[in-house]
Amino acid sequence: MSNDSAATADNAAAKQFVRPDFPVRSSAGSKRWQAVVVVGLIACSMISLLTTVGIILMLVFESSGFFADDQIDIWEFLTGTRWTIGQSQGQMYYGIWPLLSGTLRITGIAMLIALPMGLITAIYLSEYATKRVRSILKPVLEILAGIPTVVLGFFAVKFITPYLLQPFADFKTFNATSAGIAVGILCLPLVTSLAEDALQAVPRKLREGAYGLGSTRLEVTLKVVLPAALSGIISAFLLALARAIGETMVVALAAGSTPTYTLDPRVPSQTMTGFIVETFKSESVVPGTLSYYSIYAVAAVLFILTFLITLIGQIIRMRYREVYD
């Protein structure tokens, strides 16, 4: 049936675009011109490759400016639990764990919200929702996906903290929880749309087979569709995780600018991205200083984390995809 409608569309498009006076014919000249164009297209493609190479080279060279410093010990950077770069006074500590743990805390809270909610919303959209509910829910999720992150940061610090958190417990003005909730909201549409794609890719035959055996809708969903779509769902989760780790403006606004090494979700907790933005905001970055190089060292850790997670997500999606038919 869908083939038919596609064919109709094909014909309609063909009528529109293939004109009787179709002005092309390959000649020696047009082939030479094509060679020029191909070189141009390759040059365009080079740029995206150069971007990746540029990011990696930049992070390697500039953060080597940090580690080459005889005061910096790479082991202490990776294991230390105090971070004071960016605060001008006192002894300098440069252990990344306060920043890293801030990132992990906020990402954890965000995932607690985004993963179950996103998955359930995706299941609902794919398996249960009527056309009418869909026509409301889908645009709302698209709006949510389109809201700039700085707006969600504003929402976190001016609404979530004072009205949702502070009435119930002793939350500081800037805290990990409100930032985590906002980042979770931000990841929700991403999880939903990717997981829904994965669920819808499961062939109808499987569902119909299960219904034919007398399963209820819940059983079809949990025992047939979910396992079949598992690789797609896991890769959706991983992409959301990478997104949450790299999220910047929400944490810059809502999580505060104090690096803390704790499990308490009520206190400020600067993240890796938060530290980078805070340094840029204060406009005190002078090339060549240690605090300038420290941005690159932190960014390198951030890049490695998100890059690995994205890569694993892609590999899972490609390798473990269930192939039917």
Added chain:
Amino acid sequence: MSESQDTQREYRDDQQRKTMSHAFSVLCLVISSTAVVVVTTLLISIFMTGGNWIDLEFLTANHRENNPEESGIGQAIIGSIVICAICGIFALPIGVGTAIFLEEFQPRNRYLRLFHGLVQLNINNLAGVPSIVYGILGLTAFVYMFGFFSSIRVNDQPEYEIGARYYYQTKTLGGSYVKFPAKKDYQPTLAVTGSKWVTDDQGNSFRLVIVPNENALSAYQSRLDRAIVVCSIAELVEQEGEKLYKIETIGGREVTFPAERSYGQFSKILEPIDVIGSDGETFQLNVISKRDPLPTDPEIKNRTVVADSPDPKRRSSASIFRETNWFHFHLPFSKSVLSAGLTLALVILPIIIIASQEAIRGVPQTLREAAYGMGATRWQVVRSTVLPSATPGIMTGAILAMSRAIGEAAPLLAVMGGVLGTTLQLSSLMDKTPVLPVTIFKWAGDVNDGYENLSAAAIIILLVILLLMNSVAIWIRYRYEKKLAK
């Protein structure tokens, strides 16, 4: 166990399973509708905070320090649009070109095939890189250009520059301003702001360590003989016919680095020179001594300065300023709208590529085959058949990508710093400008609570702009679908 009991239990089980299934669907509906609740709450809370603050003055005024009542987002709106346009001009052709290469030109050459696969893999990974990392890339690649050009920069004068003229400007006795062209020369002193390679008297060469301020010295204990505090003054010396700047490190080691000609911050006026008045006419400036009688005629006063005032600050010293044309351009780009636009272009490039690929993939194969059948080359097929038919899809994707770009704050903070208001109008690609998302960010974090409402008002404007852009995208999609259905 009798048969009827069995059936009864089965029936009960069935009932239970059905109830469970139903309960789950209700749970799903409840959880799914949180998204609706969140969006509604967010919009309502922002409109309640900022709705009353939007008026014509807010839309046209600029940011003012500690004066939320008279602050506005005029410059920020223009800045956001300009940067978004620059970003689109670069990202769109490159993105569409890459998509065409990936979809329509599967190469047969082995190395090109490898390149093809690598680009495809890379694009999916680039889409997952945090935007702040792009910001840092923009800072390194566009603002500082990997340090290739940043040998010595005085008063932020770039090395390679067109479209700018430097003048010294001074005030006459009559209160009018006169200016005269500045010349580059070796300056007797230089404030060192960036790290550079230096040589000490033993011939050892190393990179200077720049300490951000005096208070931070304790953190640099072990390297004091290689460190200076930022903006320390170096002095010009001549060694073996070579001009060098010499500076003493905190540890007392004397180091030198090669000097270059530059404009000085001030120039003394000691003898009559030709100057340009505020009305553009050229005349000779009278320079009198402070013992000379002051002129009384206002016409003459406007052409006179005092050469040797006892106060060194007022000694007819003219200070430097720069006049720029609209084509003002320099290397490195430093903190400018061009750097910002290019950085955002990198951020949205993967999005545009993926969207364009999907649009191109959606073009029916029959169209291509028809064109090939008429003897067209591959590129002719793409240009006259695939591209026209994929354009609506590409445009929709491009607009959605641009609306992502206009809301990005992190890369812009990295590339332009937190500019809120500038006294200069945006006149060339090398100027800085405030933009909407950064303004929202800075206002939301301001200690002065008055800016909170303004921040919400700016958010409303940003959301309206996004809504407009998305409506255009939807309209294009709708028109295209209608055309196809004909």
